[in-house]
Amino acid sequence: MSDERKDGKDLSRRDFLKSTGTAAIAAGMVAGSLTAFTRDAEAAWDTMPKKWDETHDVIVVGTGFAGLAAAIEARHAGAEVLVIDKMRTHGGNSIINGGEMASVGNRFQKEAGIQDSPELLLKDMLKAGSNLNHPELVKMCAERSGEALDWCEQFVGAKFVKLVYHGGHSVKRSVQTDNASGSGLVNPLFAKAKAMGVKFLFTTKMERLVTNKEGRVVGMEIRKGYKFPDDKSGKVAFLKARKAVVLGSGGFSQNVVLRQIHDPRIDARFDSTNHPGATGEATLAACMIGAMDVQMDWIQMGPWTSPDEKGFGQVPQFCERLVGYGPMIDPKTGRRFIQETGNRKVRADAMMALGYNTIIFSDEVNVKRQVLAHTLEKGMANGAIRKYDTIEELAAAYGIPLAPFKEELAKWNSYVAAKKDPDFNCKIFPETTPLQQGPFYVARLWPRVHYTMGGLVINKDAQVKGFNMKPIQGLYAAGESTGGVHGAVRLGTCSMLSCVVFGRIAGKNAANEKPWG
Missing domain, CATH: 3.90.700.10 (Succinate dehydrogenase/fumarate reductase flavoprotein, catalytic domain)
Structure with a gap:
């Protein structure tokens, strides 16, 4: 599709959505979780609320590794930060993760005399991903893996105690939390964020992203007091984001209808390792304002x-x-x-x-x-x-x-x-x-459904890209809500790594956005 019209002007997201909004809305209805989008297509994206109920510099969706890392870095950069989560407690899928993160050149490798390099990790991730990974994203993970571990331990206070091996890695390079669980990182992240003054709202579901006439993300419509999985529960409210929104909302492994759209084989016979809320609405909501998605049909089964x-x-x-x-x-x-x-x-x-x-x-x-x-x-x-x-x-x-x-x-x-x-x-x-x-x-x-490799297209700055190939101003994403990092198959223990690396990038850059309005 051309990015230019006959009159020479750029094709905007609004123009694109006028022509494709009906199909996008239909997809949302099939997924069974985006009932807010059944209104008129153009109005769904162009209507600004008459009144904002709350205003914050940066609003983060999700309280897993990516969302919490983003919140901490945004706050560290001086932003006033709110984090929302549709569930009753923090952690999302991350808190039940195995607590293992790939990290090159860590102290356990040095003690064991293991030779490793970012180039070797990059090679392993590309091989696992059948070279469908977006190279600039994989390179960021590989080059910043040591820094990510240092940040988790020295700044956040998480404890990693053991070197472990996962299939697909050339050498032992993954480190395990002291309790062999993702909670060993999530809980210190959550405590750090609260200590820094990050605000949290639970049982709060994002219904849709709000954009202005220029296509900039300026906030969101939410349901406060949401009771998962009742989409009619809660009270509608509007949150204004002065600077940006960060999506750290996870994947869609528990959304059987959505995953069958992309891979019909993975029906209800296959359970999931994920928490019940891993249903992907936030990713779809971003798509409905013009965000591009990628590799949604690559769904990983845990063997x-x-x-x-x-x-x-x-x-x-x-x-x-x-x-x-x-x-x-x-x-x-x-x-x-x-x-x-x-x-x-x-x-x-x-x-x-x-x-x-x-x-x-x-x-x-x-x-x-x-x-x-x-x-x-x-x-x-x-x-x-x-x-x-x-x-x-x-x-x-x-x-x-x-x-x-x-x-x-x-x-x-x-x-x-x-x-x-x-x-x-x-x-x-x-x-x-x-x-x-x-x-x-x-x-x-x-096997059980474990990870969805596909999601929103981001660049190395964690900006979400639209169908015009340009970043959508005011919208960032990290973690399993994004695609392209892992390609066809995510290499084990690289989820925590990518969440921390891109969560930090997203939070810092969101805080540095120029305020709108």
Whole structure:
């Protein structure tokens, strides 16, 4: 579509939306969460409220890693900041995240003598993303990963205590919070923001973004007292943003209708690791004022979740700590079927192709060396992780044919001894030991929807771009509400990294916007 009209004037967002607004509104109605947009298309974007109920310099949507990082940096830059969240408590999806962040050159790598570089992280992220990543965005993450960790620890006060490995990385470079949970970063971020004077409004849902005649974002229509998921609940109010709005509102993994629009295969049979509010309305609201979206059909399945527990659970921390330390087995054949240290998409696709649950297991020596004690205890308490004294007992419990299973275990042990896997090229770590005697710990695996790679198009300054390829003034975004950073597949532990990096950029730049009106 040309950006110029026959009269030589630029095609504005308003002109574009006059011609495409009906289709955009229909998409919102299908998603079932943007009922406010069923009014006349042009009026939905051009009508300014008669009265603003509140005014703030910067308004941030979302209280996860990205939103809180943005709020802190905006406040640090001198802005008066309000953060809203439609849920009753802070944290969003970030608070139930695994608490692991990729960081190049961290102190744990140095202690272990691991050689790493931003260039290697960049290469790994591009490889995982099938080179669909927007290069300038990935480069920002890779180059600022060390700085991001320093900021989290030294300025925010979060504690990272351990170096861990995730499939798809060339080396161990990810650091884990002291409680192996995203809450280990979210809670310090929230406390820091409050201490700095950032204001918060919960049970407050953004209905739509308000723009002026020039297409600048000037505020938003909200519902105060919103009770998720009742879209009719709460009282309508208008918030003015003197400088800018930042969207740190997360993805849409829990919106089954919306994700099926982009990938019809991912229907209600597939649960999600995400919190219930991960439904994507804020991303759609931005699209409806002319923001461009990208890669919405790239939806990541987590291959490390268990059908024996709900949500994210304990098994992801059990499984990911054991890749390279224990085999994944097809219980119908007793054989390995995939590279355990491969990326998430490769493993999830292999499981979905089989069409039934698989298992991962290891012995007590490897498990207790790699898996946190409280993860093991909680997983065993809820029944998702189980313990067997012998291989025979394990095989009987999961209906695994014993003879081929024993043959496969013998091969695995020989590969561990040689530190090389000729079958699937699994990364075997120096400290991995053969599985020679029980007890053995095991968990069943089945994929869940974990991350939506697509979202709003941003530039390296975290500005949201419109269909005229120019930044929409007054609108920034970071985290899972954006697309382009991760390409086809997000490399594990790079979500927290991208949220912190671009959240900080968005907050600082939003605070430096020239006030309007």
